[in-house]
Amino acid sequence: MLYLIFVTIVWSFSFSFIAVYLSGQVDTWFAVVMRVFLAFITFIPFLRIKHIQIKQMSLLMGVGACQLGIMYFFYYNSFQYISVPEVLLFTITTPIYVTVIYDLLQCHPLRLSYLFTAIIAVIGAAIIRYDHISTDFMIGFLLIQGANMVFALGQVGYKRIMEIYPLPQHQAFAWVYLGAVIVATIGWMLFGNSQKLPTTNVQWLIIVWLGIVASGLCYFLWNYGATKVDSGTLAIMNNVVIPTGILVNVVFWHQSIDWLRFLLGCAVIVAALMLHYRFKRNRLNQ
Secondary structure (H helix, E strand, C coil): CHHHHHHHHHHCCHHHHHHHHHCCCCCHHHHHHHHHHHHHHHHHHHCCCCCCCHHHHHHHHHHHHHHHHHHHHHHHHHCCCCCHHHHHHHHHHHHHHHHHHHHHHCCCCCCHHHHHHHHHHHHHHHHHHCCCCCCCHHHHHHHHHHHHHHHHHHHHHHHHHHHHCCCCHHHHHHHHHHHHHHHHHHHHHHHCCCCCCCCCHHHHHHHHHHHHHHHHHHHHHHHHHHCCCCHHHHHHHCCCHHHHHHHHHHHHHCCCCCHHHHHHHHHHHHHHHHHHHHHHHHHHHC
16 A cells, blocks of 8 residues: 555656647657656666566557556557646546456456445545546547546556466566567557657756656555555555646746635545455455
8 A cells, every 4th residue: 555655656756747848849759668668777787588478478568568568659649638637537437447347357247345435435536636628529528538548458458467376576566667669669650750859957867757757656555555455445545646647737837726616525435445455344244
């Protein structure tokens, strides 16, 4: 749980950094490929070919392709159509995808209590962030839903792989980042615009920070944390980034905020987490 909380705090800065310094200024595919390449370089010392099955290798690379490569393409492009608050709003469906996909991967009926608490967390996030929606909201909404689905598939898939094929996680994540690099590189070669490379030191610094810290370190810690909690907790924690992201906008970019709605929404998210643990405890005691 502590890993998930730490990563949430770090990621809360990413929304504004991308919107302010990169979106519309730096080519999307270049930003994606640099981010995952820097993350991969960070984990190259842990890459091991021996003692890993081809199936494990392929599945882990598939996780990276989804959770980092494809997800980033949807995510970065969304900032061209919607604002940071709208991006935060549209990510609230991620907990539902996490819960449903995990149950589908396990081939057993949906756990309605998990789905119920995930929906409560979505309601809490919606209370915080529902506001005026721009005219391009449908395109932005669909892009973020694509990002939500592949992000959920990636983190849940990684959790299941670690349950079925145990492997030292720092070694496993080297393969995850390699899968992301392959997908992002293909995307850059096919669709990249070499005329829109970073032009300022700030843009390069943001890309390096996003690659080494927000991706390299934090995606590892997030997925590591995902293997230590149940899917219901993981689903709810996906929405905690919304209030933290809003606080970053308020404190560092001086955005206005409806404090009543913010506090009410946070209370609903916390209530969802507490209710989930109560359901889990009751199930264990039966």
